[in-house]
Amino acid sequence: DPETGAYLDNPAGQGIASGSSWSRGQSWALHGFALAYRSTGKKEYLETSKKVADYFISQLKDDPVPKCDFRQPKDEPLYDDAAGAIAASGLIELSEHLGEEGKTYKDAALRILDAMDSRDADYSENSPAILTKCTGSYHANDHHIAMNYADYFYIEAISKLMGSKMNFWAPDVAK
Numbered sequence: 001d002p003e004t005g006a007y008l009d010n011p012a013g014q015g016i017a018s019g020s021s022w023s024r025g026q027s028w029a030l031h032g033f034a035l036a037y038r039s040t041g042k043k044e045y046l047e048t049s050k051k052v053a054d055y056f057i058s059q060l061k062d063d064p065v066p067k068c069d070f071r072q073p074k075d076e077p078l079y080d081d082a083a084g085a086i087a088a089s090g091l092i093e094l095s096e097h098l099g100e101e102g103k104t105y106k107d108a109a110l111r112i113l114d115a116m117d118s119r120d121a122d123y124s125e126n127s128p129a130i131l132t133k134c135t136g137s138y139h140a141n142d143h144h145i146a147m148n149y150a151d152y153f154y155i156e157a158i159s160k161l162m163g164s165k166m167n168f169w170a171p172d173v174a175k
Helices: 023-040 043-058 081-096 099-119 148-161
Strands: none
Touching: 023 043, 023 081, 043 081, 043 099, 081 099, 081 148, 099 148
């Protein structure tokens, strides 16, 4: 409740159930707070991005490509390359703000990108996109599809690894 601050509900949204952990939502938070730190220099944004990143990475124990929902049944092969690409770009962004401490985050991004490239990427002319295992939402029928913005974040992550400083999301205004 915005008036009282009292807890009202925790809807499922695009995840499996109320209280679940939709991986793309986690990736948006990881990426967004890293960019918010870049834009403002506020340490609380950096710390929040690190907390989300630590949680995200902890959920990838069995597989570097995120499941659609981190709380979905373990044996259910429902992945979301969009979440992986957004998270990888956010992890690289985060690593750039942390010096040596950022190596863990960059390594996690590399594992995600490598797994998506080897398992899910289709670079052929017949494919509508590069990443082929994106999932719109857990309960919908849009499983393992192409999403153009997944490719955007995939390419953004690779560009960052190659040294590109171009960033359409957060111009360097902090510092």
